[in-house]
Amino acid sequence: MFRTALLIFSGNAAASMLLLVRNLVVARLIPVEDYGIAATFAVVMAMVEMASALGLQQQIVQSKDGDDPQFQAALQGFQVLRGVIAGIVLFMIAEPVAQFLGIPEVIWAYQLLAIVPVIKAFEHFDVHRLSRQMRFWPLMLTGGIPALLSLLLVWPLATWLGDWQVMLYAILAQIAAMALTSHIVAERPYRLAFDRTTMATSLRFGWPLLANSVLMFLVFQGDKLIVGRVLGMDALAVFAMGMTLTLTPTMVFTKSAQNFFLPQLATLNRSKIDDNQRFHHIAMATCQAHILFSAIFVCFIAFLGQIILQILLGDKFSDLLPIFTMFAVLQGLRILKGGQSSVAFADGYSENSMISNLPRVLLLALGYWLAVKYENITAVIAVAILGEAAGFVIASILLWKRSKIGLAPVVRPASVVILLFALLLYEQQSVLTVLSSIAILVVFVLLIASMKELRVYFFKRSRLTCPPSAP
Incomplete structure (x- = not known):
């Protein structure tokens, strides 16, 4: 495995x-x-x-x-x-x-x-x-x-x-x-x-994905269009670089996680008791794997962002440094939703992703108004973070309502990771002290402790794929 x-x-x-x-x-x-x-x-x-x-x-x-x-x-x-x-x-x-x-x-x-x-x-x-x-x-x-x-x-x-x-x-x-x-x-x-029959079937299967893709376009590119239109090409260059540096690892993980977990979930027949129990178990592991990577990713950017920007770009994009952690939190919240989306997709609810992206789209108008009013990128990112947080809540509720997956194994680690994000955003505005570093470490340890389902999943999979010991 x-x-x-x-x-x-x-x-x-x-x-x-x-x-x-x-x-x-x-x-x-x-x-x-x-x-x-x-x-x-x-x-x-x-x-x-x-x-x-x-x-x-x-x-x-x-x-x-x-x-x-x-x-x-x-x-x-x-x-x-x-x-x-x-x-x-x-x-x-x-x-x-x-x-x-x-x-x-x-x-x-x-x-x-x-x-x-x-x-x-x-x-x-x-x-x-x-x-x-x-x-x-x-x-x-x-x-x-x-x-x-x-x-x-x-x-x-x-x-x-x-x-x-x-x-x-x-x-x-x-x-x-x-x-x-x-x-x-x-x-x-x-x-x-x-073949018209296949086309009709594909359209029925794919229309929620197409609608979600339209929303995704507005989610990822709407902010860029706002920044480019209101603040100009220099500001767009900084915004696009922040998105590129944080979105790339996000997409790597979510794509890899879907490639890995989706075949395992999609092949299970939920009408069978054993398969349904296994589906629940893998679904929880999928959600918690996304939450764990989200935390690791945001911590990495928060602690090493300045070094990363200096090595990769020198002083050319210095305006990106004060808002780099905000970009990381934005993408971290999007990663959180990835687990629910993969599970829902495997269970036949491809429109869940579309619905959970609606808050981001509905808040674009607010982002545009704030960009015009304050003429800076920070307001645009803050509105985007709010939209992603609302989308995560909606995705979790849909998973519970439609796929009958218990919320506790998701809410428990997600609550801890959101607390972690809040601490990291606060520390972005001040000097990182020993006490605050310890607090962040403690929260991270609590996060690992809250992911029982993920630990059990990997322990069982490891035993199944390891060769038997020699007698």
Whole structure:
């Protein structure tokens, strides 16, 4: 088990770290304002992800027909159709987006990025099908190799162009390499089929995921649009860098955790007593694993943030330091929701994530008003933190109501970790003393003690996967 978990985590981490290094190198090589423009490409890429979020890849893993070649071909055909439509839409909205952000000179770049969903649509779904069998190497290579290529292209592109165009062409190369790699590592021949029944089933399965993706776009990119529109490209560069440095490890863990826990949960039949009990146990371990990583991540940023920023960026992004822990807490709260989302998804409630993201979206207007009133990033982040906290409460209630999962094993460690976040945010405003350090350590120990279900899960799994002792 631990070998599989390590493979998933290291594979996702390698791809994400390569992309993070790419972004950091680009930030070092081009002016801050140009990095702000380059950061707007993340908005366009998020639109691509939003348009892709019908859960077609997840259906290969979850559906009982996931190993059927005809079903796979039908999903791949639907993916191509969806990608072409998304590309046309992105091309049409390129000019309005550029005008809204006040950078009409990059309209052509946004139009060029419209080809991304078309290329991405030709991904071979075999890499996801193989994950059903707990074979993750193809999926890891499909993410890692393109990320490495994108990084390697940054230096020659910077030497040649020297501005925001570096990020544009690095992204295009990454997406093209991703589609190509998925075909190279696939076992089955690539086939397309256009089956109306499969499309209808996929739409029924995927509409909550698509709606949630729209909300996710507003959650992650709405803040950027507010900052870019109200505060300008320099402020957007600082905000985008804070999001990048904290979101990357967040996405690595949540993606790895879903890859690891989802197959275990999805294969259980809850109508059987033994399977239902096992589902409850793994569900609690899933939620608590997310809570534990959230605490570790936020503590890491709070204690080492200054060193990290100095090593990675020097003094170029010094305005980020006073608000770095706030970014970490924001992402930490999002990690907390990841456990509930994975469990709900495995139990067939894919719309839970959508509902729990509503507070963030509803508070965007407040964030915009505060940004205009106070003209700083801090107010935008504070509103986002409030929205994520409300979303966690909603996700927990939905898990209890719909999946009949007890709240105590979630509320107990979550209460401790929120206390930990409050202490870290308070210490961000003052000098860290010995007494406050001890208090933080005590709270962290209490957190570990509150996670009985997670400890039992890993202890049992370790015994099952360890070879028997020699007589």
